[in-house]
Amino acid sequence: MLLAAEKWRKEFGVDELVRSFEFTEIAEVDKYYPQYYHHMDKSGRPVYIERIGNLNMKALYACTSQERLLQHLVVEYESFLSQRLTACSAAIGHPVETSLTILDLGGVSLSNFIRVKDYVFAATHIGQNYYPECMGAFYIINAPWAFAAVWAAIKPWLDEVTASKVNIVGGPSAYRPLLLAQIDKACLPKDFGGECVCEGGCSLSDVGPWNPQGGKLKVATPADDSPTASALTEKIAGVTVTESPVNGQVLSA
Numbered sequence: 001m002l003l004a005a006e007k008w009r010k011e012f013g014v015d016e017l018v019r020s021f022e023f024t025e026i027a028e029v030d031k032y033y034p035q036y037y038h039h040m041d042k043s044g045r046p047v048y049i050e051r052i053g054n055l056n057m058k059a060l061y062a063c064t065s066q067e068r069l070l071q072h073l074v075v076e077y078e079s080f081l082s083q084r085l086t087a088c089s090a091a092i093g094h095p096v097e098t099s100l101t102i103l104d105l106g107g108v109s110l111s112n113f114i115r116v117k118d119y120v121f122a123a124t125h126i127g128q129n130y131y132p133e134c135m136g137a138f139y140i141i142n143a144p145w146a147f148a149a150v151w152a153a154i155k156p157w158l159d160e161v162t163a164s165k166v167n168i169v170g171g172p173s174a175y176r177p178l179l180l181a182q183i184d185k186a187c188l189p190k191d192f193g194g195e196c197v198c199e200g201g202c203s204l205s206d207v208g209p210w211n212p213q214g215g216k217l218k219v220a221t222p223a224d225d226s227p228t229a230s231a232l233t234e235k236i237a238g239v240t241v242t243e244s245p246v247n248g249q250v251l252s253a
């Protein structure tokens with residue numbers, strides 16, 4: 001397993017990606033397929049959110065590719081391990097080793113989901129094989145009735161431990177109390193029943209103990225060749241967190 005992981009890291013070019021990958025199309029991708037870290041939950045786990053309700057595959061693959069989405073995913077996993085967990089552990093005062101993931105299926109059509117399934121399967125494969133210890137809890141919210149069929153298709157792809165961490169819930173009245181039991185109101189985006197409204201949108205703020213100010217670093221347009229984009233890459237590329245990551249405002253909320 002360890003050897004397989006080493007082999008995969010080499011073939012995928014993980015170290016090189018961490019050094020040089022720039023997800024310059026992030027603002028475009030965000031319109032169709034937001035995927036982002038945003039604050040931490042009450043036990044200090046970074047919260048990771050994906051929404052596939054606005055998914056427009058044609059528009060998505062006009063601005064990026066499956067390969068780049070997967071490369072971005074891996075770079076994010078690496079910075080999750082090298083920076084986010086460290087910062088969250090320091091902020092909460094005990095070791096944090098996993099994330100809380102929210103997958104929002106609101107507004108998704110079955111046909112759209114079927115179109116994105118290749119990416120989802122590839123992403124799931126990477127997650128459970130090469131970053132197996134990262135997922136603490138997984139909430140699939142706004143699950144439409146047809147999702148039962150989709151879930152039946154996905155479940156065999158998941159190992160038992162992963163599958164046991166997955167909670168599938170329906171609309172706001174069902175998922176809000178569940179999420180708010182795990183995440184402070186102030187840290188949960190307003191769209192999900194919390195109170196957070198980040199400037200420029202929660203999905204592009206990358207706010208959390210690893211980036212207490214949140215904000216603009218992450219926003220780059222496809223044509224953007226400015227220092228903003230490279231500053232972001234440096235930030236993601238494993239720069240050690242040196243300043244105190246504690247943000248009292250957020251933590252005490």
Ligand SMILES: [Zn+2]
Nearest residue numbers: 196197198202
């Ligand atoms: Zn926010």
